[in-house]
Amino acid sequence: MLTLIHQETFKLMHKKSTYFVSLFLAGMIILFGVLAKLYPNSFDPKSMFNINFTGIEWITFLMIAASASIVAMEFQYGTVKELLYRKYNRGQVLVSKWIVTFIYSLYMYVLALVLTLVLKVVLFNHTFELGKLSGSHTVIENLLISMGSQFIGLWLVLSLVLLLATMFKSSTVAVSAGFIGYFAANIAASLMFGLIGKWEWLKWNPLNMLSLSTQVMTPSYREFTKLTVDQLVMGNLGYIVVFLFLGYLIFKKRNV
Amino acid sequence: MANILEVKHLNKSFGRKPVLHDISFTVQKGRIVGLVGPNGAGKSTIMKTVLGLTDFSNGEILVEGQTVTATKHTSLAYVGALIEYPGIYPFMSGLDHLKLFATGDDQNQRIDEVVTELRMTKYIKRKAKSYSLGMKQKLGIALALVNHPNFVVLDEPMNGLDPESNKDLRNIITNLAKKGTTILISSHILSELEKLVNDVLVIDKGRIVSQSSMRNLMNRGKKYLVIKSADDAKAKNLLMAAGYELADGDDVRILETDAQKLMPILKIYVENDIEILDIQHQQSDLETSLLTLLANDQVTE
Numbered sequence A: 001m002l003t004l005i006h007q008e009t010f011k012l013m014h015k016k017s018t019y020f021v022s023l024f025l026a027g028m029i030i031l032f033g034v035l036a037k038l039y040p041n042s043f044d045p046k047s048m049f050n051i052n053f054t055g056i057e058w059i060t061f062l063m064i065a066a067s068a069s070i071v072a073m074e075f076q077y078g079t080v081k082e083l084l085y086r087k088y089n090r091g092q093v094l095v096s097k098w099i100v101t102f103i104y105s106l107y108m109y110v111l112a113l114v115l116t117l118v119l120k121v122v123l124f125n126h127t128f129e130l131g132k133l134s135g136s137h138t139v140i141e142n143l144l145i146s147m148g149s150q151f152i153g154l155w156l157v158l159s160l161v162l163l164l165a166t167m168f169k170s171s172t173v174a175v176s177a178g179f180i181g182y183f184a185a186n187i188a189a190s191l192m193f194g195l196i197g198k199w200e201w202l203k204w205n206p207l208n209m210l211s212l213s214t215q216v217m218t219p220s221y222r223e224f225t226k227l228t229v230d231q232l233v234m235g236n237l238g239y240i241v242v243f244l245f246l247g248y249l250i251f252k253k254r255n256v
Numbered sequence B: 001m002a003n004i005l006e007v008k009h010l011n012k013s014f015g016r017k018p019v020l021h022d023i024s025f026t027v028q029k030g031r032i033v034g035l036v037g038p039n040g041a042g043k044s045t046i047m048k049t050v051l052g053l054t055d056f057s058n059g060e061i062l063v064e065g066q067t068v069t070a071t072k073h074t075s076l077a078y079v080g081a082l083i084e085y086p087g088i089y090p091f092m093s094g095l096d097h098l099k100l101f102a103t104g105d106d107q108n109q110r111i112d113e114v115v116t117e118l119r120m121t122k123y124i125k126r127k128a129k130s131y132s133l134g135m136k137q138k139l140g141i142a143l144a145l146v147n148h149p150n151f152v153v154l155d156e157p158m159n160g161l162d163p164e165s166n167k168d169l170r171n172i173i174t175n176l177a178k179k180g181t182t183i184l185i186s187s188h189i190l191s192e193l194e195k196l197v198n199d200v201l202v203i204d205k206g207r208i209v210s211q212s213s214m215r216n217l218m219n220r221g222k223k224y225l226v227i228k229s230a231d232d233a234k235a236k237n238l239l240m241a242a243g244y245e246l247a248d249g250d251d252v253r254i255l256e257t258d259a260q261k262l263m264p265i266l267k268i269y270v271e272n273d274i275e276i277l278d279i280q281h282q283q284s285d286l287e288t289s290l291l292t293l294l295a296n297d298q299v300t301e
């Protein structure tokens, strides 16, 4: 299993896009940091800090593309045969891919966090204080809680993308569906809340689970989602497990 | 001798289309076994099921005595394979591919070895997306061989190789077999295969048509005695009159039978004063044997 994880990492590290993605993410975070410094009225520094200077949003897009490609490229390049005829069983091959995707997403979050803190110290040292209470938590605590909840939401999306990439053997389909799903969640939110108001059991639908990060920061959101934060977390994890498991079943049956 | 591969009553369908019908065969350790048959016969499918790449409806596959299915392949630890076309990551160099899949402590040495053997040194550090068809093919072969497997499965490995590389590959395979490696190889280039394999498995429409040693298969084909003379037309008439069976065509080709002697034939030429220019034995090659076999669709012995 370690060999497989090592192989996946090896491939990731040999892709140019991996480096490009890190640079792009860092560039975007720094860009919005500088914008917040120059135009504090349009880009409020503290709000920008709370959303990692847009970093998390970019990570979602980048990770949708990266996770789809980690699975779909094997079908696209015909390398899946090379992977599967060896002594490892299919479950191990797929799980090694999930693990590397997970580590990759974790790395991006850490990168975003570090850059956010560096920007705070370098550009906004006197603008606001990290240790100051804002509500029941300090500013830095709020950032970490928000990132944690977004990380769970990210994985809800990624587990679906991984499932679709396995199902359709194509990253295009998986990436499009991932993006559409992600945007639809934002656009269709009010429609969905209307429906949940009518039929409460609909609150368990996966799109509603994406409300987790908002509700964590804005507890009153519960009126719409009809779920507690704990329930949302459990729901997210539940769907992640289901999507991943479906992907595993499909991968196990796949003829290559 | 022990069998490294046993396939028993293998059946496989794609959807509702049956593709393999009750395939049973064995491969002995250290043999080079050729898998031949027309396009769509099921050669690649057999190899894929052996490697656990596709599932099958019923039957059993044993590699080194252990069952292989699509989900269980611990016994494939010492198997190397190239199926249909090499799977290659365009963003990596050939060397990176070998590093990716090579295992064990002496991997660098084995990588160097296989790269030299296949004469890939010049471009092995270049990104694989810049490789030609044959270069990719050689990389695929190198990947199958780099871990010194006990059992090698090669599906049309000569695809796109130049004559020199073909010869290299032949030498490599023969040397491996001498060291005890078992090889299952499919190819449409029968003239190449003929120089290489010990046993031949003939597949047609998803069924095994014949399983025999190369020698037996060849012997089953017809043998001819070809005599060139100053007056072939006259010789033909005389030979036919004497009861010999001749092949169609202008030249004189006498069907050889077991009891047949050379002297009486020559006598006919001498007595009729026809000058003999050349005498040759013509044995049927794998191609003719195979074509005859497929035409008659003989059932396996």
Ligand SMILES: Nc1ncnc2c1ncn2[C@@H]1O[C@H](COP(=O)(O)OP(=O)(O)OP(=O)(O)O)[C@@H](O)[C@H]1O
Pocket (backbone or CB within 6 Å): A255, B014, B019, B037, B038, B039, B040, B041, B042, B043, B044, B045, B046
């Ligand atoms: N993925 C698939 N889906 C449906 N049918 C398939 C699939 N793969 C192969 N087949 C069918 O299975 C049969 C055997 O195919 P296979 O690739 O094993 O032939 P082959 O002997 O390797 O032929 P070739 O000499 O052309 O490589 C063919 O009739 C083919 O149409």
Ligand SMILES: [Mg+2]
Pocket (backbone or CB within 6 Å): B043, B044, B045, B084, B155
């Ligand atoms: Mg084939």
